[in-house]
Amino acid sequence: xxxxxxxxxxxxxxxxxxxxxxxxxxxxxxxxxxxxxxxxxxxxxxxxxxxxxxxxxxxxxxxxxxxxxxxxxxxxxxxxxxxxxxxxxxxxxxxxxxxxxxxxxxxxxxxxxxxxxxxxxxxxxxxxxxxxxxxxxxxxxxxxxxxxxxxxxxxxxxxxxxxxxxxxxxxxxxxxxxxxxxxxxxxxxxxxxxxxxxxxxxxxxxxxxxxxxxxxxxxxxxxxxxxxxxxxxxxxxxxxxxxxxxxxxxxxxxxxxxxxxxxxxxxxxxxxxxxxxxxxxxxxxxxxxxxxxxxxxxxxxxxxxxxxxxxxx
Numbered sequence: 001x002x003x004x005x006x007x008x009x010x011x012x013x014x015x016x017x018x019x020x021x022x023x024x025x026x027x028x029x030x031x032x033x034x035x036x037x038x039x040x041x042x043x044x045x046x047x048x049x050x051x052x053x054x055x056x057x058x059x060x061x062x063x064x065x066x067x068x069x070x071x072x073x074x075x076x077x078x079x080x081x082x083x084x085x086x087x088x089x090x091x092x093x094x095x096x097x098x099x100x101x102x103x104x105x106x107x108x109x110x111x112x113x114x115x116x117x118x119x120x121x122x123x124x125x126x127x128x129x130x131x132x133x134x135x136x137x138x139x140x141x142x143x144x145x146x147x148x149x150x151x152x153x154x155x156x157x158x159x160x161x162x163x164x165x166x167x168x169x170x171x172x173x174x175x176x177x178x179x180x181x182x183x184x185x186x187x188x189x190x191x192x193x194x195x196x197x198x199x200x201x202x203x204x205x206x207x208x209x210x211x212x213x214x215x216x217x218x219x220x221x222x223x224x225x226x227x228x229x230x231x232x233x234x235x236x237x238x239x240x241x242x243x244x245x246x247x248x249x250x251x252x253x254x255x256x257x258x259x260x261x262x263x264x265x266x267x268x269x270x271x272x273x274x275x276x277x278x279x280x281x282x283x284x285x286x287x288x289x290x291x292x293x294x295x296x297x298x299x300x301x302x303x304x305x306x307x308x309x310x311x312x313x
Contacts, residue, residue: 008034010305011098011107013086014247016043017291018281019113020070021298022305026111027077029306034107035074035081036100038247042067043115044282045291052143054291063131066291086114091254091274108312109276109305112255112263113298114247116282116289120240121153125209133217134209134238138162139290142169145237151176151220153206154241160188162241167197174235176201178225201233209238246283255279262286270301271308278304 045063118136155177
């Protein structure tokens with residue numbers, strides 16, 4: 001790889017709505033950004049089936065199709081896309097150095113858009129039925145479960161927020177928690193306990209999700225951790241709400257992050273504590289985690305990077 005090939009005005013790490021929107025804006029600013037897509041090209045939306053809450057698609061659109069369109073739009077204006085996984089970075093020099101599993105790149109400006117991944121239980125059935133009755137986002141998918149009985153796995157604030165939100169659509173929501181007490185805040189517990197559509201199964205873990213991609217979810221297999229009793233519990237949807245983990249392991253020690261590993265941005269901008277390095281999307285957002293909010297912050301990051309580059313001249 002020549003010096004010309006590996007130096008870029010802007011390098012974007014990640015290819016979800018944030019990264020590809022940043023690529024679109026940077027490309028239209030004639031910055032010819034390089035997008036390093038990572039090990040999940042298209043981000044979390046590629047494991048989502050129907051997306052009905054992204055503006056401009058009145059009939060909805062498949063998640064992978066939406067990301068393919070974003071990628072092609074960015075490429076049309078000059079963005080370069082490579083399916084490579086970042087392994088390390090070096091911010092100690094004026095040029096930001098990015099090492100991938102295939103090469104080394106140098107950028108005048110860098111945009112981190114590596115997102116956050118929903119934590120999973122690691123079940124094969126969970127993986128197979130993701131998007132077919134299993135979800136990690138009530139705001140994204142709750143609408144598809146009108147009139148259904150649902151199970152939420154978890155015991156923190158996120159789990160109870162998901163459960164309460166899902167009562168807008170579901171007839172009943174059962175929260176399954178592995179302990180006999182919740183980790184959630186007192187106010188969230190009070191709201192959940194007071195809600196007539198929310199029920200609880202204590203001291204239990206999810207062993208299996210029953211169903212298929214054709215019939216979708218028809219139930220779950222639960223194990224009581226105290227008695228060892230295994231039972232089947234009927235439901236038509238499962239929401240895994242055991243937390244999210246930002247994809248920032250490769251940045252540890254190189255950039256300011258909060259206690260959970262989210263990159264810290266200087267609100268209302270996308271600037272980080274490293275000059276010329278910007279961050280956007282779910283990698284800085286533990287609250288909203290929506291495609292449209294990620295895309296908006298990707299736009300901001302590209303504009304921040306463009307203005308920063310202009311100021312260097």
